[in-house]
Amino acid sequence: MPLYAKFGPDTLTYLYNIFKHLFVYAALLVLVVYFVEAQRALLLDWFVPLPWIGYLSLSISAVIALQFGRSRLFWVCILLAILLFFTHGEIALSSAFNRYLPLIFLVILGYLSCAKDSGFSAHNLVITLAKICVVAIGSYLVLEYIPAVTQNSLSPIYSFANHIDPRLNALYSPFEWLIVIFILILCFVRFIMISDNNHGALLLAVVLVAMMPAYAAFELHNVLALVLATSFLYAMLKDSFNMAFKDELTAIPSRRALMQYVNTLGRKYVVVMADIDHFKKFNDTYGHDVGDEVLRLVASRLNKVGGGGKAFRFGGEEFVLIFPRKTPQQALPFVEQIRQMIADYPIALRNKPRPKKRPKPVSAKGSAAKISQGKTVKITASFGVAKRSSQFSQFSDIMKQADVALYAAKKAGRNCVQLAKQPE
Ligand SMILES: Nc1nc2c(ncn2[C@@H]2O[C@H](COP(=O)(O)OP(=O)(O)OP(=O)(O)O)[C@@H](O)[C@H]2O)c(=O)[nH]1
Numbered sequence: 001m002p003l004y005a006k007f008g009p010d011t012l013t014y015l016y017n018i019f020k021h022l023f024v025y026a027a028l029l030v031l032v033v034y035f036v037e038a039q040r041a042l043l044l045d046w047f048v049p050l051p052w053i054g055y056l057s058l059s060i061s062a063v064i065a066l067q068f069g070r071s072r073l074f075w076v077c078i079l080l081a082i083l084l085f086f087t088h089g090e091i092a093l094s095s096a097f098n099r100y101l102p103l104i105f106l107v108i109l110g111y112l113s114c115a116k117d118s119g120f121s122a123h124n125l126v127i128t129l130a131k132i133c134v135v136a137i138g139s140y141l142v143l144e145y146i147p148a149v150t151q152n153s154l155s156p157i158y159s160f161a162n163h164i165d166p167r168l169n170a171l172y173s174p175f176e177w178l179i180v181i182f183i184l185i186l187c188f189v190r191f192i193m194i195s196d197n198n199h200g201a202l203l204l205a206v207v208l209v210a211m212m213p214a215y216a217a218f219e220l221h222n223v224l225a226l227v228l229a230t231s232f233l234y235a236m237l238k239d240s241f242n243m244a245f246k247d248e249l250t251a252i253p254s255r256r257a258l259m260q261y262v263n264t265l266g267r268k269y270v271v272v273m274a275d276i277d278h279f280k281k282f283n284d285t286y287g288h289d290v291g292d293e294v295l296r297l298v299a300s301r302l303n304k305v306g307g308g309g310k311a312f313r314f315g316g317e318e319f320v321l322i323f324p325r326k327t328p329q330q331a332l333p334f335v336e337q338i339r340q341m342i343a344d345y346p347i348a349l350r351n352k353p354r355p356k357k358r359p360k361p362v363s364a365k366g367s368a369a370k371i372s373q374g375k376t377v378k379i380t381a382s383f384g385v386a387k388r389s390s391q392f393s394q395f396s397d398i399m400k401q402a403d404v405a406l407y408a409a410k411k412a413g414r415n416c417v418q419l420a421k422q423p424e
Contacts, residue, residue, distance in 0.1 A: 013251075013300060017195050018191075018192060018195040021191070021195050021196065021197060021199075021200045022191075022195075022200065024197075024200065024234075025200040025201065025203060025204040025231065028204060028227065028231055029204060029207060029208070032208065032223070032224065032227050033211075035223070036215065036220055036223065036224075040220070043219065043220065043223055044217060044219050044220070047219035047220075047222050047223060048219055050222070051088070051218070051219075051222065053222055053226055054080075054081075054084050054221070054222040054223075054225030054226055054229070055081055055084065055225075057225065057226045057229035057230065058077045058078075058080055058081045058084070058225055058228075058229045059077070059081070060229065060233070061073070061077045061229040061230075061232045061233050061236075062074050062077035062078060062081075064232075064233060064236055065077060065232065065236060066120060068236050068240060069117060069119060069120070070117055070198065070236055071117045071118050071119055071120060071124070071125075071128065072112045072113075072115060072116075072117050072198070072202070073198065073201070073202075073232045073235070073236065074120075075112060075128065075132065076109065076112060076202070076205060076228075076232070077229065077232065079105060079108060079132075080105075080205075080209075080225055080228060080229075081225075083101060083102065083105050083209070083212075083221075084218075084221055084222065084225050086098065086101055087101070087212070087218060087221050088218050088221075097140075099213075100139075100140060100143045100144075102209055102210070102212045102213055103139065103143060103172075103176055103179055103180070104136050104139045104140055104143070105209055106179070106180060106183045106206060106209055106210060107135055107136075107138075107139040107179065107183060108132055108135050108136060108139075109183065109187065109202060109205055109206050109209065110182075110183040110186045110187060110206070111131070111132070111135045112132075112202065113186070113187045113190045113191075113199060113202045113203075113206070114186065114190055115128075115131075139179075142179075143175075143176070143179075146175060147173055147175040147176075150174075150175055151175075154174035154175055154178070155174070157174035157177060157178070158174045161174070161177065171213050171214055172213070180210050183206055183210075184206055184207070184210065187199075187202060187203045187206045188203060190202075190203075191203045196235075196239055196242075197234065197235035197236075197238045197239045198235050198236075198239055200235060201228075201231045201232050201234070201235035204228065204231050205228050205231075205232075208224045208227065208228055209224075211224070212224060244256060245257040245260070247299070247312075247313040249292060249295055249296065249313075250295055250296050250299030250300075250313050251296075251299070252299045252300075252302070252303050252311050252312065252313055252319075253310070253311070253312045253313070254312065254313055255312065255313065255314050255315055257312060258312040258314065258320055258322070261310065261312070261322065262322070262395045265322070265324055265388075266324065266325065267388065267393075268324075268325055268326070268327075268387075268388060269322060269323060269324045269325065269326065269387070269388050270322070270323040270326050270327065270328050270330075270331040270385060270386070270387050270388075271320065271321075271322060271385075271386050271387070271388075271395075271398045271399060271401075271402045272309075272320065272321035272322075272323070272331065272335055272383055272384065272385050272386075272402060273314070273318065273319075273320055273383065273384045273399070273402040273403055273405070273406045274298075274302060274318070274319040274320070274321065274338075274381050274382070274383050274406075275317060275318050275319075275381060275382055275383075275406055275410070276294065276295075276298055276317040276379060276380075276381050277379070277380045277381060277382055277410075277414040277415060278414075279291065279294075279317040279379075282294065282377075282379065286377070293347075294347065294379055295313075295317060297345070297347065298319070298342055298379070298381060299311065299313060299319065301338060301341050301342050301345070302319050302321060302338060304338075304341075305321055305334055305335070305337075305338050306334045306337065307323055307326060307330065307331055307333070307334035308323060308324060308325070308326065309321045309322065309323045309331065309334055309335075310322050310323075310324075320399075320402075321335065321338075327387060328385050328386070328387050328419050328420075331385065332385065332417065332419070335383050335385060335417050336417055339380075339381060339383060339415065339416070339417055342379065342380065342381050343378065343379075343380045343381075343415055344378075345378065345379075346376040346377075346378055347376060347377050347378065347379065348376050380414060380415035381415070382406060382409035382410050382414045382415060382416060382417075382418075383405075383406065383409055383416070383417040383418070384402045384403060384404065384405030384406025384407070384408065384409055384417075384418055384420065385402060385405055385417060385418065385419050385420060386398050386399075386401035386402035386404075386405055386419075386420035387420075401420040402420060404420060405418045405419060405420040405421075406418070
């Protein structure tokens, strides 16, 4: 069984991530509902002369999705454009089919939110298209034949909806409501599991498409399509930005972000290099997976540094803290606080260490991992602090100074902070 480490309370970071994403899309939803409900006349005025705006925004979004390799959002844009086309009344279809369209689209959205981005190779495009067709035909058959069978047993849903607002029953039948609610829950759970912008945008798409039958006017469907295309664009750009500037493992800003950030710094700042002690030994003893968890843990502690400090993962087990407009003496207490926080944090291990030979329980200063009660380990980190000065004004030079100080900290026995010897 692989070694697995159960690390401390990063549930808060996880919840924060969910709420951060949820907030953006919920705010967008509230804005749309407000405008559609309270400013409907104004919206109709604006959008009557622009019947093509929905198609245009969806096309732009689809092209960007193609460029960014987001095949699911690409398909959603194409399908939304088709849905818009049908609701425009360009093609006369039986009213039952027209009624089922948003529902079929909702089921496809549910499927796409659970599927992976499969790319744009001809083979994958054909496979995805085939799957979408199967889902569409399957949901059409279910919508056509199942309601008659379940009609009597679903009457409580009818009464309940009637109790809340009689208009709800005009919107969807009880069976259709079940489908809508199921897809909403499915996409919400998916969003909770992978709370990124892509899944946030897909969740918003499900809510807005479910609302579509409430608004008969094509212009309002156009507004919803425009909002969705914009939210897809935002999701793709934001996720790509995060990929480029956030470290994938630790989710704190990456080295690239650091290099961009230093350009914004003034003439006074402090650079701190942090390095986990004996990390190679830790990896060898407990395995790479636990090593990764430790990196996440240390990053999350560094990310909480006070004094206006900003944390970056520089690479491997090395991190950098930047304190703008601070002297080393001003930054020192905050670095010391973080060092202590890391050293004090017990990491609970679920299983026995990987090697058959038990690692020797050694002193805190002599080992990366101090085994206490056979179940918890502690790690430490060393820190080197340097400042920008007239002599060392280039960032690379200040980094070198911080590195020298870090080396001194390692030599001094690790788990400590050392200042670079720089002229005042
Ligand atoms: N798990 C994990 N290990 C990494 C990662 N990046 C680098 N490492 C490991 O970090 C270790 C760095 O080891 P060293 O540079 O020898 O330093 P150290 O063992 O920490 O020793 P001191 O710095 O002298 O205290 C190597 O074993 C790398 O494999 C990573 O992303 N995940």
